[in-house]
Amino acid sequence: MIVESNINLDKIDLAILRLMQENSRISNVQMAKELEMAPSGVLERVKKLEQKNVITQYTARINPAAVDLKLLAFISMKASHSLGCTDTANALAKIEEVQEVHIIAGDDCYLVKVRTTDSASLMALMRNSFSKIPNILSIRTTIVLETVKEAQQLVIPEK
Amino acid sequence: MIVESNINLDKIDLAILRLMQENSRISNVQMAKELEMAPSGVLERVKKLEQKNVITQYTARINPAAVDLKLLAFISMKASHSLGCTDTANALAKIEEVQEVHIIAGDDCYLVKVRTTDSASLMALMRNSFSKIPNILSIRTTIVLETVKEAQQLVIPEK
DNA sequence: ATAAATTCAGAATAATATTCAAAATTATAT
DNA sequence: ATATAATTTTGAATATTATTCTGAATTTAT
Numbered sequence: 447m448i449v450e451s452n453i454n455l456d457k458i459d460l461a462i463l464r465l466m467q468e469n470s471r472i473s474n475v476q477m478a479k480e481l482e483m484a485p486s487g488v489l490e491r492v493k494k495l496e497q498k499n500v501i502t503q504y505t506a507r508i509n510p511a512a513v514d515l516k517l518l519a520f521i522s523m524k525a526s527h528s529l530g531c532t533d534t535a536n537a538l539a540k541i542e543e544v545q546e547v548h549i550i551a552g553d554d555c556y557l558v559k560v561r562t563t564d565s566a567s568l569m570a571l572m573r574n575s576f577s578k579i580p581n582i583l584s585i586r587t588t589i590v591l592e593t594v595k596e597a598q599q600l601v602i603p604e605k
Numbered sequence: 606m607i608v609e610s611n612i613n614l615d616k617i618d619l620a621i622l623r624l625m626q627e628n629s630r631i632s633n634v635q636m637a638k639e640l641e642m643a644p645s646g647v648l649e650r651v652k653k654l655e656q657k658n659v660i661t662q663y664t665a666r667i668n669p670a671a672v673d674l675k676l677l678a679f680i681s682m683k684a685s686h687s688l689g690c691t692d693t694a695n696a697l698a699k700i701e702e703v704q705e706v707h708i709i710a711g712d713d714c715y716l717v718k719v720r721t722t723d724s725a726s727l728m729a730l731m732r733n734s735f736s737k738i739p740n741i742l743s744i745r746t747t748i749v750l751e752t753v754k755e756a757q758q759l760v761i762p763e764k
Numbered sequence: 765a766t767a768a769a770t771t772c773a774g775a776a777t778a779a780t781a782t783t784c785a786a787a788a789t790t791a792t793a794t
Numbered sequence: 795a796t797a798t799a800a801t802t803t804t805g806a807a808t809a810t811t812a813t814t815c816t817g818a819a820t821t822t823a824t
Contacts, residue, residue: 455671455672460672463665463667463672466664466665466667467664467665467667468664469662469663469664470629470630470663470664470665471629471630471663473810473811473812474811474812474813475810475811475812476811483772483773484772484773484774485773485811485812485813486772486773486774486812486813486814486815487771487772487773489812489813489814490771490772491771498671499668499671500667500668500671500672501665501666501667501668502666502667502668503628503665503666504628504629504630504663504664504665504666505625505626505627505628505629505663505664505665505666505757505758506622506625506626506629506660506662506663506664507660507661507662507663507664507757508622508625508626508659508660508661508759508761509658509659509660509661510759512614512657512658512659513614513619513622513659513759513761513762514762515759515760515762518707520679520707520709520716532753535751535753536753538753538754539753539754542760543760544754545754545755545756545757545758546752546754546755546756547752547753547754547755548677548679548749548750548751548752548753549749549750549751549752549753550679550747550748550749550750551747551748551749551750552747552748554747557679557747557749561759561760563762588709588710588711588713588716589709589710589711590707590708590709590710590716591707591708591709591710592707592708593705593706593707593708594691594694594695594697594698594706594707594708595697595698595703595704595705595706596704596705596706597704597705598664598666598704598757599664599704600667600669600672600674600720601674601701601702601720602667602672603672603673603674603722632779632780632781633780633781633782634779634780634781642803642804643803643804643805644780644781644782645781645782645783645784645803645804645805646802646803646804648781648782649802649803650802
């Protein structure tokens with residue numbers, strides 16, 4: 447999947463991205479007003495941003511506590527054959543409670559973000575799912591006590 | 606800000622959340638079809654989910670590379686007066702490149718997720734912004750080499 | 765400078781959101 | 795269990811918005 451670079455995005459595109467990032471249910475009419483152009487023109491650009499995979503998804507953010515997901519943890523792991531081991535990362539990614547899987551530089555190899563109901567369910571997850579992941583040498587689990595900021599918005603730079 | 610618990614959300618609410626999480630630009634008509642109810646009824650529920658802060662935002666996910674944000678890093682920090690030090694966390698949260706700030710249990714105190722253009726801009730950020738954060742004893746920066754999964758979707762449990 | 769390609773505006777139509785009153789359902793109190 | 799109150803849902807009417815398309819304008823490449 448080829449990804450377009452910033453070069454192809456002009457000021458209007460970036461403005462659309464900022465608006466959409468802030469509120470993806472904004473109407474074309476509203477965007478058109480703010481950008482001072484016709485709704486049809488805005489729509490055209492939005493379609494292209496979707497096609498070019500600049501916009502990858504429209505999503506609703508849901509309060510995790512409201513759906514009983516009260517525990518957030520970061521797990522970092524060492525692997526036996528260091529990197530190159532995409533299998534391990536893919537196996538981690540398949541676990542649905544795993545929100546993020548990063549391959550990292552430094553002491554450990556993988557950094558994983560996990561959300562579960564409580565510590566008991568995290569324990570269950572580790573017993574049932576993590577234990578089956580290949581090539582793991584060691585695991586260090588860090589429990590989040592409080593999340594002060596959790597933005598998904600990107601700081602979209604000027605052209 | 607009071608947050609409602611799962612108890613008040615019935616099966617239909619959870620189904621709406623799943624649909625909205627998957628595609629926040631889905632129409633009421635489409636949701637109504639899938640849920641086998643009238644569009645107006647769906648709308649009513651959505652409004653309530655917004656009011657109750659179950660849905661906190663509608664957002665477009667943007668490919669970071671497309672807007673030239675190619676570097677992702679996690680920074681963990683030790684603080685001098687351990688926790689209780691909300692000032693430090695708040696100061697971190699104010700930095701716009703900082704996407705997440707978590708207060709964590711364990712060796713370190715804060716875990717921060719940062720996104721910048723490249724390592725040079727991360728360096729600049731650390732020099733200009735992080736250096737001014739109070740109460741920091743030590744910093745450990747972990748560079749992400751590759752992100753295998755980065756979901757924002759929650760696994761919404763059954764009623 | 766010219767031609768080609770792209771982008772945009774404006775109008776027409778299709779689709780959707782929104783509102784509201786009445787009916788249905790659910791919860792509550794007796 | 796029954797009556798009452800409160801909430802939720804529906805269905806129809808209206809307002810708003812999305813979408814399409816063609817010609818004009820702008821941009822880009824030659």
